[in-house]
Amino acid sequence: MRKRLLAGSALLLVLAACSGAESDTVERVTTMDIEAADAASYEMAAPPPPPAMASQASEGEASDTISGGGEIPVGRPQVAYRYAYGFRLPSNAIRPLQERHADMCEAKGPDVCRIISMDQAENEGDYAYGSLTLAVRARDARSFGKDLANASGKVDGELVSSSIEGEDLSKRIVDTEARLRARSVLRDRLMEVLRNRRGTVSELVAAERGVAQVNEEIDQAQSWLAEMRGRVAYSNMTVTYESGKPAIGGFAQPIRNAWNSLGGIFGTMISILIVLLAVLVPLGLLAWLGVKVWRRFGLSTGIGDGWTKPENTETS
Incomplete structure (x- = not known):
């Protein structure tokens, strides 16, 4: 009886061990299968090549299109x-x-x-x-x-x-356009302040003055821009016509030169007379007044006093 119990318990232990090994095997196989399946799925679902190449190709095509089309006027020299x-x-x-x-x-x-x-x-x-x-x-x-x-x-x-x-007026045109846009934005802001009546009276008055000044600058920039664009749109063309050479010398040339110089000569003479009159007339008036005063008061220098005219004597 005891032997049977020992044999039965041994059989149970063997069966338990076999079942445990089988479960371990099944679990190991299942786990390995899942890991292999995951690895296979990762291998099958490998990521495509990075899109950088495609983006670079698209950018290259776009650049080729832009450079080949030539329809965009940005940066065109003026x-x-x-x-x-x-x-x-x-x-x-x-x-x-x-x-x-x-x-x-x-x-x-x-x-x-x-x-x-x-x-x-x-x-x-x-x-x-x-x-x-x-x-x-x-x-x-x-x-x-x-x-x-x-x-x-x-x-x-x-x-x-x-x-x-x-x-090349490209830089001047671009700078003028940028200044015009900036002044337009500033004018709009100042007009918004005036419409909303925000701020003190002095601030509103300053805003009105700022609007007037900005409008003047905008008009000036617009005129400059129109003038430069007109110069770009229409080229200036000068045509000169010439025949022979100017006559040099000849009989009439000295006479013509003398006649042309008469005006300068007469002008110089008149200017000298004006200067002399401006200087001599006041001096002459002063001298005349001095003589009149001298004689009025009976003044004398004493030269020639007591002198009498000698009598004429006849000589035989």
């Missing part, structure tokens, strides 16, 4: 150009060519070309001179200058000089 052309031609052909160039400008219309000034002068001999100043739309200035040069060939004219100068 340059005011000045053109100068000089023509040499016969004196009798200056006026016709000048009129032809002026007609070409008027034919373009006021939106493209405007005449600023036009003058002509003739001198002795074959020398004559003329000039024409135009305001030409900036994008049409160079082509119009070529048209002027081509038109001079019909009157035996020759283009002897040409120049193009540019002045």
Whole structure:
């Protein structure tokens, strides 16, 4: 009986040990399976490549689009150009060519070309001179200058000089725009103070004066900005016409010089007379008054007193 009990208890211990080992095995297997599954899931769900490359590519494409499109005018230089052309031609052909160039400008219309000034002068001999100043739309200035040069060939004219100068007004325009915006904001704030009537009477009076001063500065900045933008939009073009050289010397030249110097000579003489009169007249009056006073009081210097005129004697 005791043996049976011992055998039964031993069997129970063996079964318990087997069940514990099995549970440990199951638990270990389950745990390992879960960890393996998690590792596999992490391996399968590996993060995609960082989006920095994509963002860099998109930025590169955007920069390529901006640089290639050229539609954004930000940072575009604001340059005011000045053109100068000089023509040499016969004196009798200056006026016709000048009129032809002026007609070409008027034919373009006021939106493209405007005449600023036009003058002509003739001198002795074959020398004559003329000039024409135009305001030409900036994008049409160079082509119009070529048209002027081509038109001079019909009157035996020759283009002897040409120049193009540019002045960058970008910084001045940007600074003026920034100042205009700042003054506009300041004016709005001052107007808000005046509308709400906040503050003392002295503060409101100071705000009104500030508004007047700011408005003056805004008007001045707007005029500067309009003038600079006008210089950028329309280029200044100066055309000069010249024939021969000024006459030097000749028979009439000394006479002309002498005649021109007469005015200066007469002016110098009159100025000298004025100075002499201003000095001598007061001195002469003082001397005359002194003599009158001297004689009135019977004063004498004693020179010649007691002197008598000798009698004439006849000599035999």
